[in-house]
Amino acid sequence: MAERMKPRPGFTARDASLQFPEGEVHDIEWTITHEQREVAPGHTQEVWLFDGQFPAPTLTGRVGDTFRITLHNQTPMAHSIDFHAGEITPDEAMGQIPAGESHTYEFVAHRAGIWMYHCGTHPMSLHIANGMAGAMVIHPREGLPPVDAEYVLVGHQLFLGPSDTGAREEDVNAGTHQLTAFNGYPNQYDLDPWHAKTGDTVRIWVLNLGPSSDLSFHVVGEIFDTVWSEGHYAIRDAKDTGAQVLPLMPAQGGFVELTFNAPGKYAMVNHVMTDAEKGQHGIIAVD
Ligand SMILES: [Cu+2]
Structure with a gap:
């Protein structure tokens, strides 16, 4: 395993710093794709992606913000999405998005915190393991104390x-x-x-x-x-x-x-x- 951990030349880590966008309505358009990615040094495998990222992108906002996320499923199988940050009737919002179809999921983030979102298609463990999960960070409306x-x-x-x-x-x-x-x-x-x-x-x-x-x-x-x-x-x-x-x-x-x-x-x-x-x-x- 140690052998795998050798960095390849020119490796750049994913930017972990958080930015909070202006505005109270976030219109987001994502593809769902299956792609091959290097998930560890020297190992490439298929991953299932929201917006081309493994794991899925981090979304940020403030309490009261509206998130309107449109997903285009460009894979040969059904996927779906479940945002823990939203309080929403699951039936329709979290329904299956068949291959080739699109779906819009809209909710207001009423509560601050870091919330998981993930594909809710069975078996969820496999969809999450393949990359279909991420974080949404919601600041209080008035913000948090400043840090460096x-x-x-x-x-x-x-x-x-x-x-x-x-x-x-x-x-x-x-x-x-x-x-x-x-x-x-x-x-x-x-x-x-x-x-x-x-x-x-x-x-x-x-x-x-x-x-x-x-x-x-x-x-x-x-x-x-x-x-x-x-x-x-x-x-x-x-x-x-x-x-x-x-x-x-x-x-x-x-x-x-x-x-x-x-x-x-x-x-x-x-x-x-x-x-x-x-x-x-x-x-x-x-x-
Ligand atoms: Cu999925």
């Missing part, structure tokens, strides 16, 4: 499969993933670290896409001052205590804030150590 940088990590299992079919259903069923990743590629922020300065406060949103394993988010050498998850603060601006992990079962999400007091290379990991060793590991380089 704000990032998102979506954690997920990686099931290596053949180049023309993708993840093996029996592996996904058994939960026997070969690798793990933050934002689609094992160890990508080891290969291409984040950068911060001493004294910076950084907010990291984390969502566990699973589909079936847990994520115990930890930053080596740091203690979280603030931990928010699933609708509440566990601690906020703590000085004489703190938190060592943000624990997330599949579909759970939250954010942590931490301030770097000294230069160094800080590892962010899934403290389910076997999964850190499979790829959920990255570096924040602090000058």
